[in-house]
Amino acid sequence: MVEEKKPNKQDVIETEISMGTVHPTALEPYRVRLFVEDEIVKEAEITIGVNHRGIERIMEGLPVEKANSLTEKVCGICSNAHIWNSVLVAEKGLGIEIPQRANYIRIIMEELERLHSHFLYLAHGSEVLGHETFSMRAFYIRETVMELLRMIGGNRVQYGASIIGGVRPRCELNEMRIQKIAEGMDDVEKGITKFADRFVLDPIVMSRIEGIGVIPQKQAIKLEVTGPTLRATGVNQDLRMKMKEYEPFDFDVITQDDGDVKSNLLMRVLEIPESIKIIRQAIKNLPSGSVVDRSWEMFDCNTIKSYIEVPRGTLYHSYAIEDGRVRNSVIRTPSMTNIGAMQYACIGDHITDAQLCIVQCDPCFTCTDRAMKIINL
């Protein structure tokens, strides 16, 4: 187990290297300030807020159905997770039971999204690592998943699968689509096995990522880190285990011990076969029946909360319903809590590794930019 890392807050650190808000290595605009001594990062500070679009304000007062499809535009990577959770909030409040078949299709969409998010992470991570071949390879495997998502949802990024009471009829899975998903899963499995073999056996890559950007387990729990980043520090916590949507499926929770960049990358590599496992179970046992049940009624409810596990951690949505319209909408994305981990991961590492330490926590600052303040971090 790694000892606790602490930033030295008493001394004044004179050298500051700041990046951002628009910077070549960072795809998304954010500002990071690295306080260094002899090229060793002593403290890091990440500032967001450049991307604030006020989507919760736009949602305020919209009809629930419209607001649900708007939540998809929060993030272009985990778009299905947002619409799914937003719909779950309404279903929880209005007491709607959805058909089993719809639930299975939602799970298939979510797991496909987890696959593409993890592949994107591997591609982005390899690119920051400086290994473009691995990056290209991950992008290549990801393309199979994107094609499947396009086939089911009709669009490569924003699929809009879930609606209140089920899924959209266009997302119905017929025999041909099920066959294509099964074939796609075989391709992805083959691809990830080859990728993992080369990745783990590559001594240059391993020497670059081993033992840097360590997040100790104690601090990960203290910072309330969620998702794969937390599991990479050895905590066995996955919200999917507690969700009733995932009850019919059998899968394992992957954990890694060290909490460094290597554990984080391997974490995603090992989670991909688990997602494939879930998708295979879902298409094998797909129940028959309709995919949407529109016999629900709208009434007013107080604030309803819903937590789900998305590719990057725990997602929280809550709103109240008044006259069929959304009130007091709050969205909290997983990167919000993982920012603390990103700052801690940089401490004690070489400045050239700092970007890698930030990327290892799977940041998505775009969806995180909301008027929210974390006090006593």
Next chain:
Amino acid sequence: MSLKSFSRARAIHLMLVYTGGCNGCDIEVVNCVLSPKFDAEQYKVFLTWNPREADVLVVTGPVTKFNEEPLKKIYEAIPEPKAVVAAGACALIGGVYKNIHGDIPSEEIMGPVENIIPVDVKVPGCAVRPQDLLSGVVTALPKLLNAD
């Protein structure tokens, strides 16, 4: 064709600027250039992150308030001749974040991109498809190559 244009035609450099969209277009653009499936690099189109190297500026996202100044600076840093491609519904009309192409002033969204810098090619879609982006970039090329 001058020597400059001759050499430029063999290495078009794209620069992607991201001004606060949802990440969807952004990844599709990177995907379009880097991923082996679309692979714009085989058509001698390269992705760069340095404005002084770039020929084509690809802008995604509605321009948020804090991104307005950086976008202007980046546009000015690109040497002539240059072309701007606005990609995605947000860059074209402000997307869902602005009052869909309305002119009611907004404190948060300064976009669409047209309001801030001149746009040559508009590529629609939410999110843009990589194929569309490729044809959009190709449409912008005559402006660059016939410049001198």
